Amino acid sequence: MRRLHNFSAGPCTLPLEVLETAQRELVDYHGAGMSLLEMSHRTPPVEGVRDAAEAALRRLLGLGEHHHVAFVAGGATFQFAMLAMNFLTNGRLGDYTHSGAWAKKAIADGRKIGRVNVVWDGTPDDYMTLPDPASVSSSAGSQFLHLTSNETIGGVQWKSFPACEAPLVADMSSDFLSRPVPLERFGLIYAGAQKNIGPAGVTVVILTDDMLAACDGDLPGYLNYGGHVQNRSMLNTPPVFQIYMVKLVLEWLEARGGLAWAEQAAAERSGILYGVLGGSDGFYRCPVDERYRSTMNVVFRLPSEELEKRFVAEAEAAGLSGLKGHRSVGGIRASIYNAMPVAGVEALAGFMSDFRDRNG
Amino acid sequence: MRRLHNFSAGPCTLPLEVLETAQRELVDYHGAGMSLLEMSHRTPPVEGVRDAAEAALRRLLGLGEHHHVAFVAGGATFQFAMLAMNFLTNGRLGDYTHSGAWAKKAIADGRKIGRVNVVWDGTPDDYMTLPDPASVSSSAGSQFLHLTSNETIGGVQWKSFPACEAPLVADMSSDFLSRPVPLERFGLIYAGAQKNIGPAGVTVVILTDDMLAACDGDLPGYLNYGGHVQNRSMLNTPPVFQIYMVKLVLEWLEARGGLAWAEQAAAERSGILYGVLGGSDGFYRCPVDERYRSTMNVVFRLPSEELEKRFVAEAEAAGLSGLKGHRSVGGIRASIYNAMPVAGVEALAGFMSDFRDRNG
Numbered sequence: 001m002r003r004l005h006n007f008s009a010g011p012c013t014l015p016l017e018v019l020e021t022a023q024r025e026l027v028d029y030h031g032a033g034m035s036l037l038e039m040s041h042r043t044p045p046v047e048g049v050r051d052a053a054e055a056a057l058r059r060l061l062g063l064g065e066h067h068h069v070a071f072v073a074g075g076a077t078f079q080f081a082m083l084a085m086n087f088l089t090n091g092r093l094g095d096y097t098h099s100g101a102w103a104k105k106a107i108a109d110g111r112k113i114g115r116v117n118v119v120w121d122g123t124p125d126d127y128m129t130l131p132d133p134a135s136v137s138s139s140a141g142s143q144f145l146h147l148t149s150n151e152t153i154g155g156v157q158w159k160s161f162p163a164c165e166a167p168l169v170a171d172m173s174s175d176f177l178s179r180p181v182p183l184e185r186f187g188l189i190y191a192g193a194q195k196n197i198g199p200a201g202v203t204v205v206i207l208t209d210d211m212l213a214a215c216d217g218d219l220p221g222y223l224n225y226g227g228h229v230q231n232r233s234m235l236n237t238p239p240v241f242q243i244y245m246v247k248l249v250l251e252w253l254e255a256r257g258g259l260a261w262a263e264q265a266a267a268e269r270s271g272i273l274y275g276v277l278g279g280s281d282g283f284y285r286c287p288v289d290e291r292y293r294s295t296m297n298v299v300f301r302l303p304s305e306e307l308e309k310r311f312v313a314e315a316e317a318a319g320l321s322g323l324k325g326h327r328s329v330g331g332i333r334a335s336i337y338n339a340m341p342v343a344g345v346e347a348l349a350g351f352m353s354d355f356r357d358r359n360g
Numbered sequence: 361m362r363r364l365h366n367f368s369a370g371p372c373t374l375p376l377e378v379l380e381t382a383q384r385e386l387v388d389y390h391g392a393g394m395s396l397l398e399m400s401h402r403t404p405p406v407e408g409v410r411d412a413a414e415a416a417l418r419r420l421l422g423l424g425e426h427h428h429v430a431f432v433a434g435g436a437t438f439q440f441a442m443l444a445m446n447f448l449t450n451g452r453l454g455d456y457t458h459s460g461a462w463a464k465k466a467i468a469d470g471r472k473i474g475r476v477n478v479v480w481d482g483t484p485d486d487y488m489t490l491p492d493p494a495s496v497s498s499s500a501g502s503q504f505l506h507l508t509s510n511e512t513i514g515g516v517q518w519k520s521f522p523a524c525e526a527p528l529v530a531d532m533s534s535d536f537l538s539r540p541v542p543l544e545r546f547g548l549i550y551a552g553a554q555k556n557i558g559p560a561g562v563t564v565v566i567l568t569d570d571m572l573a574a575c576d577g578d579l580p581g582y583l584n585y586g587g588h589v590q591n592r593s594m595l596n597t598p599p600v601f602q603i604y605m606v607k608l609v610l611e612w613l614e615a616r617g618g619l620a621w622a623e624q625a626a627a628e629r630s631g632i633l634y635g636v637l638g639g640s641d642g643f644y645r646c647p648v649d650e651r652y653r654s655t656m657n658v659v660f661r662l663p664s665e666e667l668e669k670r671f672v673a674e675a676e677a678a679g680l681s682g683l684k685g686h687r688s689v690g691g692i693r694a695s696i697y698n699a700m701p702v703a704g705v706e707a708l709a710g711f712m713s714d715f716r717d718r719n720g
Contacts, residue, residue: 001387001388001391001393002393003388003393003394004392004393004394006394006398008398008399008400009400010400010597011397011398011399011400011401011597011600012398012400013394013398014395014397014398016387019386019387019395019397019398020387022386023383023386023387026379026382026383026386027361027376027379027380027383028361028363031361032364033361033362033363033364033679033681034363034364034366034373034681035374035379037371037374037379037559037560037605038366038368038371038372038373038374038379038559039368039371040368040369040370040371040372040682041371041560042687073433073434073435073438073561073599074433074434074438074582075433075582075596075597076596077581077582077595077596078433078434078582078596080580080581080582081579081580081581081582081583084580085580105581108580108581109580109581109582112578112579112580113580192597194597199397199398199600199601200397200401200597200598200599200600200601201433201561201562201598201599201600201601201602202561218472219441219472220440220441220444220445220468220469220472220473221437221440221441221465221468221469222434222435222437222438222440222441222469223441235437236435236436236437236438237370237371237435237552237554237560238560238561239433239560239561239599239602240371240559240560240561241559241560241561241601241602242561242599242601245397319393321393321394322400327402
């Protein structure tokens, strides 16, 4: 097999060892005489996978007894709705920061259910920067202050976080477990798996005792955070395959050195690419404010759309896949999550230098 | 590998060929240089899988242009909420039949959102029977009449369906694609995958033009049926692995002969087991009204709980797995979905006869 370097924004590259383990175990799980996919979720092997996934997550983040974990189906898009329904019903207020495409969706769903205050709006700058966290504060009576820790499309990333009155709620889908975070400021964190921790189809939700106590208790069953937490992600049949894959990826991450390793590796990978951009005499141009450039999604432009098209096509032919920017903004985007080997980034950097030499 | 006969109620046995195909293709999908799990959902291979799954479903059921299909994450439990939110907001009314554990959950969620009329209630008979469909009618102004086509726990199954004013809405999770259904009476059908069509983590929703037009248009994004339909199940990143598995299972079903084959095979499998029960001189006792006995979940009791315990343990040792009844009702349950080979049922029947000889 010739394995491509996959720079897709998500779903995205997974650790090859994890895929190989999943392949080996798929038909007959640990000699059980059946696939894990065929087992009742109320059996020790499936409960064991769930327990191991949660335990690895707790070790990686250092979660204590006042933090609760749930694996919920439906992606971050479903969390936009679930969050609003749990905390903004009955006229309650939520603060949101508007940092780009994903924040916008979270805000829209908040407005469908409750009162929303946009405390910072990146629209005037085309979402190419973020506020100084020290300048961000929450409104009186707000249930939370929502932020999108990394905007996958825009390529902007919060480097540190506000310390405000209301608990922070963060959509960490695209940089989850790529660095340590000041957990004590966050009331709720959610992250779709399909960037740093597994395939699409499950979302990790972490929330505190206080947030759990503030949930609307009168929602239909599946919409209640409380039900998922109390039933330890088995309120109903969960997406077992994804939880299993998350377990494998988290264990892979731990073996590498956890969040400290992830942070260092992300800095190395993104440093290589931003270095190429900076040293290209303006051939490659990153539109993002230098202070908030993402370590996960490196976005850049070429001198013309014509050249961008050629760049993507030639890169693909050279085994560098998924580099086309999001359809809403164009340009190039290299997504370099935890599972992207440095060798992949080096191959891309080499291609970029060569492409510039030929076209600059 | 020694493959067990798996009588689990769901997740449950899958066709071995499907598991083997998935295993073969898991790391490098059709020579693409990456796994299907690593591909952006906006790429031809993933869109192709979605298209093929939907096309197979349309062929199997004979769906035309006035029927819409969506693959939604979250299971039937999420559909209880989504259904109520789309059709019962603003004081609207829904009719429900109460046939057991699953119907009860659907009703509870309906009541959280709108007005609910329980038009038939099986509580007095402990959910061991169903109404004559001809006797069931809908209330004036009702948005739908909801039924659970097969109760996985109770083992009761609608053999034919009401023809009433309101469109039928059915939770078909546990007998979906096991027989032809009079499609023209149904406004909406939903089915969690993890019985007849794949692993847990995706739900198929089929709805008509009329139902789509009646949806509440003011819900948060993920909760709108319309958004899922308009985006052809890619409103957000869908559970790609499950849609892929559904595709493989549906193609497997088509190759066997589709719904006509499924119906005949279900009759054969369940006929063997009900035959053993009936011929056991009362040693095995099926509590379900003969007219409504499920072809998917055969439930029965033994003379004592002590014997039931021994039955389950000895069956397990004989390679017959997952026979313990649901914790809420006890007894024995043999779930025999589409992918259960007749040989599995014959092995169980042989064990049952032998067990009775030794303990009767």
